Every structure is written in C-alpha cells, then in structure tokens.
Amino acid sequence: MRYRSLTCLPLVCLLLLAAPLRSGSANPQREKNVWNYDGGLTISTEGKVPNGPCFHLSEHVTADNFFENLRRVDTASGTIYRRGNDIVTEFPELMHLSFTIYDQPCSEELQTTGTRLYLNRAMVGAFRIGFAWKRGIELRPAREIKLKNAEARLIPPYAQELAEELPKKYEWVFQFDVPSKGIPLTDSLVLVIHSPDGHIIARVAGRV
Secondary structure (H helix, E strand, C coil): CEECCEEEECCECCCCCCCCCCCCCCCCECCEEEEECCCCEEEEEEEECCCCCEEEEEEEEEECECCCCEEEEEECCEEEEEECCEECCECCCEEEEEEEEEEECCHHHHHCCCCCCCCCHHHHHCCEEEEEEEECCEEEECCCCEEEEEEEEEECCCCHHHCCCCCCEEEEEEEEEEECCCCECCCEEEEEEECCCCCEEEEEEECC
16 A cells, blocks of 8 residues: 555555764764764654654664664765775665654643553554655655564553553564665655554654
8 A cells, every 4th residue: 555655554654854864973074074874873753643642763774784884974075975995875785674662741741740641552553654765855665665573562660569550551663674775875764654644643764
C-alpha cells in the first residue's frame, strides 16, 4: 500500500525531512568542518497522537562497517566524504534502520495533575509508516524496505511495590532492512509516521 509518494508498510508510514542528521560533532580545522560517523547515524524527535499521548522517537541507522571511519568534510569549495584517503560517494548495498518509541508527558501535561493517556498497542498498531529518499526538493519512494522485527517491551516501573497499581508502559521497537545500493550520500533518508486519518504525527530525516 502506498501513501502518496511514499512507500508504506503495515503499521507505520515514514517521511524524510530536509534537516541534516549529524551524529558527530563539528571540529573547525581552519576553513573546514569535519563530522565523524563512527557507529552510524542517530537522531531523535518528538511526536503526538491526535487527541492522545505524546511520545519520543529515537532512530539509528547502521550498515555493518560502512560508517566506521567515515567522515564528512565541509569546505568553502563543497562537501566530500572520506574513509581514510578514499573518497566515498554512495551508500552501501544494504543498511539497517531501527527506531524506538515510548510515550512521555505532553508539555501542557507538565503543568497539570491527574490521569493521562499512555501509548497502547491499539494506537501504535494503527500507525502508518512510510519511507522516501530526498534529493534537493525531489521526494521519491524508498522501495523494497522490509520490516524485520517489531516488538513491545514492558518498561518496569521505578516503584516495584506499586507495579500492580500503576498503568503499564511500553517501548516499541521496529527494525527494517533498507536497500541503498547506488544512492548518493548527498541524499536524505526520510521517515514519517501518520495517524490512520492521515495526520503527520512524527517525522525525521537522516542525512550524512
């Protein structure tokens, strides 16, 4: 099933944003900045279910050893990607994307007391997740992305003696294989989550 220009999978729909994703820290070296990507790409964002709970989303992208020693070098003349003395121009044949969702109080709930809503299986199961590659302003479907695993993990309460009285809280973990052969490193991988009625409730973009 497709949602507009995105390739959609059951349970979730993801869109890519233009904002750059940088897992390293900038190191000014004369007239250039250097970003290191050891360990892969990591980014997080906040989302909200319409008339429901807020949540935190953390995304991580890896690819075997592809990101180890990979550096992005920004200079006045342009951007290049290096691994040692080699120049890298494309993503590997396959990447692994995982993201975790867990609920958290909405900003307005921090000022109030009383019962609040929590994410549950029905809410998360109704999410629509889509993927796309973004190049400039062009957005095209990211094809053949496969869901490898999805699970709900119970978060133990801080007060174990009150476990039976407190509402059960979970974190949801999704793992995907992302074919990326021939995709330029200058493209962004976009992930967007839609509610069943089509509202965007969370979106993140991964760009090296």
